[in-house]
C-alpha cells in the first residue's frame with residue numbers, strides 16, 4: 385500500500401470516528417488476551433519473556449506491515465457500557481494488563497497503520513515502536529506518524545500516566561518489542577497483572593491460535609473502510 389492510499393484510509397478512519405460521535409475514554413492499561421496455555425508456555429519455557437512474532441495477514445491485505453515486521457498485538461478497546469476491557473474475547477481466556485506508560489512514553493513513536501472491519505465493528509491498527517529502532521525506521525518509511533499529544537485515536541496527555549482512546553473504533557496496538565512479563569511483574573507487582581476472561585462461545589485453544597496466526601481479514605466491499613480503487617474494481 386502506498387502512502388497516498390494509506391492517507392486515504394486514515395481519512396476514512398477519521399471520518400468514521402466523527403460520524404460515531406467522537407467520544408473518548410481513559411485507558412490505564414493495554415491488554416493482551418490469549419489462551420492460558422500460551423502464557424503458561426511463556427512462564428515455563430520462555431523464561432517469562434513474550435517474544436514478538438511476524439505480523440499476520442489480518443486487516444487490509446495490502447498493509448505494508450503484513451509479513452514484514454515483528455511485534456505483539458495489544459488492545460486498547462474499552463466496552464462502551466463499562467469503560468473497561470470487554471469480559472469476553474475470541475483470542476483466549478487469560479488477559480495480561482500492562483500500564484500505558486510502560487509501553488507508550490517519551491521514548492516511543494506512534495503510527496497509524498490500518499483501518500478495517502471484521503463482521504460489523506471497525507478497527508484501527510496503531511504501531512508503537514521504540515524510537516530509532518529498526519522497526520521505527522521501517523514504520524517511518526511506510527506509515528503515518530501520529531502526534532501522541534493530539535490525534536483522533538490514542539493520545540497521551542502530558543502527565544503520561546494514562547491514555548485517552550477513541551470509542552468510535554476499536555483500537556489495537558502492535559508493539560514492536562519483546563515483553564519481559566516476569567521482569568515487569570517483579571518491578572511493578574501491583575500494576576502489571578493477569579485476569580481471566582470468557583473465551584467466546586464456539587472457540588477453543590486451536591481456533592484462538594488460528595485467529596492469531598492468520599488474523600481477521602478485512603471485509604470485502606465495505607464502503608466505510610475500503611479504498612476507492614478496491615470498491616471500483618468490484619463493480
Ligand SMILES: [Zn+2]
Nearest residue numbers: 501606608609
Ligand atoms: Zn468496513
